[in-house]
Amino acid sequence: MTSHPITQVSRRSVLKGLTALGAGTLLVPSVLRQAYAAAVADGEVVTGSHFGVHYAKVEGGKLVAVRPHEADLVPVEQATTLVDWAYSPTRIKYPMVRKGFLKDGVNSDRTERGKGEFVRVSWDEALDLVASELKRVKDEHGNGSIYGGSYGWRTPAMLHNCFNNLYRLLNLNGGFVDDVNTYSTGAIRVILPYVIGTSYYDSSTWPSIIENTEQIVFWGSDPAVTSRIGWSVPNHAGLKYLEEYKATGKPSISVNPINTETAKLLGSDWVAPRPGTDVAMMLGIAHTLVAEDLHDTEFLANYCSGFEEFSAYLKGEPDGTEKTAEWAAEICGVDADKLKEMARSMAAKRTLITMGWSIQRQDHGEQGPWMAHTLACMLGYIGLPGGGADFTLHYASYGTPKGHGPSFAGFPAGEASKEVPAPIPCSRVPWALANAGEKYDYNGQEYTTPDLRLVIWAGGNPFHHHQERNKQIDFWQKPETIIISDINWTQSARFADIVLPISTLFERNDICNISEQNAGLCAMQQAIEPLFESKTDFWVYSQVAKRLGFEAEYTDGMDEMGWLKHIYEEGVAKAAEKGIESPDFDTFWNEKKVWMYDVTDEKRNYVQFAKFREDPLLNPVATPSGMFEILSRKIAGYGYDDCPGHPTWMEPFERLGGTMSDKYPLHMTSSHPDYRLHSQLDNADLRHSYEVENREPVWIHPDAAEARGIADGDVVRIFNDRGAVLAGAVVTDRMKSDVIRLQEGAWYDPAEPGTKGALCKHGDPNVLTFDKGTSKLAQGNCAHTALVEIEKYAGDLPTITTFDPVA
Amino acid sequence: MPTESLDKPAAAVPDPAFYQWLAGLFIREQTAETLGVLKAPETRREFHDLAGEDVLRGRLDRLLDVAANPADPEDQVLDLASAYALLFLGVGGSREGVPPYESVYTGPDGRLYQEATAEMETLLKDQGLWLADRREPADHIAVELELLAQLTARAADDAGAAARRRTLLADHLLVWAWEFCDLCRDRDRSGFYAAAAEVLRALLEAEERALKAL
Known part of the structure; x- marks a missing residue:
């Protein structure tokens, strides 16, 4: 290319040139420093995730492998991808602010959201901005204009629980508007207390079911898939129990439009109704039970209220439509003969109906679980080992006997203000963000949507879990300020104004209970240094608290390890009162690391509603009548056209064989x-x-x-x-x-x-x-x-x- | 061979000050202060003095011209910060961005912290250096350029440094930085980083010639 000599290098230009280029302004600070120092030692640490209990292997300061811990009974494939997940190019590396927001603040063009215009800022700038926005909205509009519900699947952890960290900040700031319920269990959570007097998640144990049941009906549930994950660190006992059930050779039925992994594993009898027609299908089965006198009249009389009204509905007295198997077959697409066969089989065998949550994530979703429980009442096996209706067995480690060990309160969210508007049902939040002052009904009361101006969301992804994305984009342009803290550039982060980078579970220390049934305790030890400028939620919100003048109240003067020790010691002190012996924190953290609790015989053989069945007068369920409410006078009293007083088939807004199926088949x-x-x-x-x-x-x-x-x-x-x-x-x-x-x-x-x-x-x-x-x-x-x-x-x-x- | 090459490449390679300066340019956004220096006449003179070669001078002039003539002088800092984020902080993604990490170009699946990072860490350790903070992985273009500056300054007296310098060029920068420069040229809408990448390209072309001349 060129023949003449290239720049002569000399000591002069090296030394002088470096400084001459703008007297050093262009050059400092340097990215390198003298002397290498390893930040984290090589080796293996113990940790846990939503996907199991793991060893994390570190070489040269880098995470190189994740392998299952012995406590993980059935390791799953998800865990194998955690290393590349930690090093994903989607990691948020630095605090970022949307360009228009940085320039024009709340007066910026909010349609810029989601378009990817961001500018890096320092942590100081980002934290100052978060604090000043919280203060501005509080001063101008009050705490009721701050939405901090922050719905989502946070990393399992006692301390670095993003919700509690955010809530603690917002509670110390005077309060915030929260959400209520979940996207998974929105309908079931509300309907079941009316019907069974308790929450949905109190399963009988798998050991008792495996031993005593004669048939399991998996209704819209696929535990072989949904037991792979856990809200706490799972040990995958649920997957092991499925194998044990298979080994018994006992039968199962899978009611599902999909031939599920569970059905394949167990060789279940696969019955495929049209989606969304389960209530009609169950009514057809219920009708058969009555028509053939297969229902347990004694159980219905002694333990249930409202069967007479329901029975009249089955016969078509109020609406002129008898809910025969033939009627049901027309709607659900399963032959009437098959429905009758199912009715006979379920009545003859001690049957457990385990219903998944898809049934209630649909139009009139309250009806499915209510009807399934009603069916179980008619079969009469509730409270007997291996019988009844269940709504959680398919998920995570439910059905695992509860452990006899300490339980831990974790990092405290602090006291919630009573001066702020009521929590919003989570699936209505996006609508509420854009519709201040609108009336809505929920659970027997009328509410008015608050005037939400600021959204601060930690560790959740509403641009995944919420429905109807195109409507959501409109809603999302309404709030003045949207702050997201997350590990990755989710679409939710892309639609925010201020984006804060959070480190993964491999980058901090924590502890977590094993399984929702508290089967044990797992150390989550730091494997690597936080990548880029990512920080823990605890650090982030303590720094915002500092700027708002309550850092000491936020941290209580403790750092990460101080809090872990405190949380641990608080839990074991309470356990000691019950005679449970525990190692001291240092022994647990340095030596034990994974501690599986003992299980008592009583807990191993737990049967839901056994006590109620034993003596319904002495041990009533917590409904107004003290009995299972096939008819709820309370719900009937609300006068809702879309949720009458007993399980009812109502046409959904669209379905196969019904509305819209001509256009979208x-x-x-x-x-x-x-x-x-x-x-x-x-x-x-x-x-x-x-x-x-x-x-x-x-x-x-x-x-x-x-x-x-x-x-x-x-x-x-x-x-x-x-x-x-x-x-x-x-x-x-x-x-x-x-x-x-x-x-x-x-x-x-x-x-x-x-x-x-x-x-x-x-x-x-x-x-x-x-x-x-x-x-x-x-x-x-x-x-x-x-x-x-x-x-x-x-x-x-x-x-x-x-x-x-x-x- | 290290001992023989101590003088020859040293006589034919660019001034390390350029690498040190470009490292800073690629590791963080411009400020009003740094832009002020780039607009100052002394800087152009100093650059010319250090450059020696016409191609490099021309490309340096181009960069200084771009810095001196922004589309919107009032928002120059913010606009360049947004351009920086678009290219180097991931805001532009795979269509508009220019990942500044060697691993993305040479490893699987666009992942960070792959073999290139480990090799760069070894080079740093061997030279008794480490990252001033761990915000960025060792295969960031800025780390490689600053190490090149350090090794260039030491190559004449230190056979180990000279050997590492060749490794850094032959196994790293001259492998992937071309694509990095191409992407900057094609994707930078501000013109500033495209011009900076052309300066880098001129420097690396000189290095490549010097290596071949060995």
């Missing part, structure tokens, strides 16, 4: 993903093992595929009036021919970022779902009520960008 189920936790891990390498053409797989029946000219491996467009997504076709006969399966959790990836109506290139099912409450009673979400059409995608394939840090 396929039903989309968005079940819990096989290899993720909702949207968590979708940014990890494991997705390459199941994705098709880089897109979320959609299961299509061979008949439906053939009729549309779709082949396995094609990219398809799934659409309805609410939106459109691309996905990768997997042609399989593992479901009813007019059902497709697009599992929830694929990251939203709009072709035009931040733009309403954009095509999702990746396969987020919540682009296609409808944003509506289940009913005025529970206001749960209706994600499972969704009709769609599907076609082979003809356009050029757009590149997937949602896993880029920000697109």
Whole structure:
């Protein structure tokens, strides 16, 4: 290229040149320093995640492997992808502020949200901004204008629990508006206390069920998938129990439009109704029980109230429609003979109905669990080992006998203010953000939406879990300020104004209970230094507290290890009062690390409602009548048109064989993903093992595929009036021919970022779902009520960008 | 061979001050102060003096011209910060961004902290250096450039440094930095980082020639 000599280097230019370039201004501070010092020692530490108990291996300061701990009874594939998850290019590296917000503050153009215009700021600037925004909104509008519900699946941890850290900050700041219930269990949580007088999550134990049941009906549930994850650190006992059940050779029925992993494992009798018609199907079975005199009249008389009214409804007295098996068959698409056979089989065998949550994540979702419990009342096996109805056995480690050990309160969220507006049912939050002053019904009361101005959200992903993305984008432009702290650049972070980077579980110390049944305790020891400028939630909110003048109240003068020791010692002191001996903290932390608790015989053989069955007068259930309420006068008294006083079949807003099915002839189920936790891990390498053409797989029946000219491996467009997504076709006969399966959790990836109506290139099912409450009673979400059409995608394939840090 | 090459490459390679300066330019956003220095006439003179070569002078001039003539003088700092975030902090993603990490270009799946990071850490340790803070991995373009500056300054007296300098160039910078420069050229809408990348390209081309001349 050039023949003349290149710059002569000399001592002069090296030394002088460095300083001469703007007297050092251009050069400092340097990125290097003298002398290497290892930050974290090589070796293995013990930790845990939503996916099990693990050893984390560190080499040269880097996380290189995660392997199962011995306490993890059935390790799952999700854990294998945690290393690349920690080093994902989607990590938020620095505090960032949306450009327009940095320049114009609350007067900025909020349609810029989601479009990826961000500027890096220092932690000081970011924290100052968070503190000043909290102060501004509080001063100008009051604490009732701060939404801090922060819904989502936080990392399991006692101290670095992002909710409690955020809530503690906001409570010390004078209060905030919270949310109530969950996207998973919105309807069941509200309806079941009326019916059974207690919450939904009190399962009989698996050992008792395995020994005593004669048949399990998995109704819309797939524990072989949903027991892979846990809200606390799971030891996967649920997966082990499924294998044990299989070994007994006892029968099972799987009622599900999908031939589930569980049904395959157990060789279940697969019965596939139209999605959303379960209540009609159960009514047909109930009718058969009465018609053939198979129902347990004694149980109904002694333990239940309201069967007479319900029975009249079965016979069609109030509405002129008898709920015969034939009537039900017409709606649910399962033969009347099959329904009758099921009724006879369930009556003859001690049967446990274990119902999943999809049944109540749909229009009128309160009815399914209510009807399932009513069916179990009619069968009369409730309170006997191996019988009854259950609503949680399929999930995480429910059904595991409770451990006889200390339980820990964890990092305290502090006292909630009573001066702020009532919590909002979580699936109504996006609507509420944009509709201040609107009236809504919930659980027997009328409420008015508060004037929410500021949203501060820690460790959740509403742009995954909420329904009807295109409507949500509109709602999201209303709040003045949106602050998100997270590990990754989720779409929720992209739609925020202030984005704070949080470190992963591998980057801090913590402790966590093993399983929701408190089967043990697990140390979560730091493996690596926090990546980039990520920090713990505890640090972040203590620094905001400092700026608001209550740092000492926030930290109570303790640091990370100080808090862990405090939380531990508080728990073991209480346990000591019950005669439970515990190692001291240092011994636990340095030597024991994983501590599995003993299990007493009583807890091993626990049967839900056994005491009630033994003596219903002495041990009544906590309903107004003290009995199971097949008729709830309280609910009837609310006068809700979408939730009457007893289990009732009501047409959903759309369904196969019903409304909209002419235009959109396929039903989309968005079940819990096989290899993720909702949207968590979708940014990890494991997705390459199941994705098709880089897109979320959609299961299509061979008949439906053939009729549309779709082949396995094609990219398809799934659409309805609410939106459109691309996905990768997997042609399989593992479901009813007019059902497709697009599992929830694929990251939203709009072709035009931040733009309403954009095509999702990746396969987020919540682009296609409808944003509506289940009913005025529970206001749960209706994600499972969704009709769609599907076609082979003809356009050029757009590149997937949602896993880029920000697109 | 290290002993023979001590003088020859030293006589043909760019002034390490440029690497040190570019390291700073790629590791953090411009401020009003740094832009002020870039606009100062003395800086242009100093650059010319250090550059020696016409191609490099031309590219330095281009960068200084871009710095001196922003589209919106009032918002220059904010606009450049946004451009920086778009390119180097992930805001532009894979379509508009330019990941400043070697691992992304040479490892699997665009992942961070791959083999390149480990190799760079070894080079740093061998030279008795380490990251001033651990915010960025060792295969960040700025770390590689600052190490190159340090090794260039020491190569004449230190055979180990000279050998590491060759490793850093042959196994790292001259492998992936071209693509990095190409992406800056194609994707930077501010013009500033595209111009900076062209300066880097001129420096590395000189290094490549010097290596080949060995």
